[in-house]
Ligand SMILES: [Zn+2]
């Protein structure tokens with residue numbers, strides 16, 4: 001009961017003290033941390049039954065039918081266009097807390113609270129390139145991961161994976177070279193659990209997630225799943 005009151009109080013403080021800024025566009029919003037009507041209209045959730053459960057692409061997905069990759073399931077909260085693109089950019093470049101809260105809660109809602117099926121999992125964020133880590137001082141994937149870990153009541157292992165090689169941003173690489181771009185870019189530092197739930201902000205081709213999953217599987221992890229805030233696959 002006391003916790004309920006604390007939550008109500010903190011929500012009240014949040015809504016009355018924070019600037020009422022729309023995390024999608026930076027314009028005015030009625031309630032702090034919520035989208036303005038225009039941004040709300042242009043936010044496109046990924047409909048679970050209408051997307052490929054292995055890559056978030058459209059159905060039927062011939063790629064995944066033909067080839068079983070190292071990841072069991074990939075979920076995405078939103079399509080990476082319209083408002084979701086703005087939210088991801090504001091989170092990544094400005095560390096915007098409104099965008100983080102909105103995306104983090106949407107990621108968490110993909111899971112049942114305390115789901116026993118995830119008891120053996122740890123949440124592992126895709127690590128940031130060292131140079132970008134120095135520039136920004138925070139990893140948006142780890143920040144998003146805290147929402148998922150809390151929802152599932154499992155640990156977040158921020159440094160289970162590490163970048164051993166700098167890569168070009170995936171968005172700027174040509175489709176064919178994306179896989180080569182991330183090859184041998186990651187290493188497993190330590191992972192104690194047998195199952196890993198990878199978290200990232202955006203999935204472009206899926207090459208980064210697959211490469212992370214590959215090194216985790218090689219290190220003895222039995223099962224890898226992934227969840228991203230936004231997918232660029234269609
Ligand atoms: Zn807006």
Ligand SMILES: [Zn+2]
Pocket residue numbers: 052053054055056057061062063064065
């Ligand atoms: Zn697929």
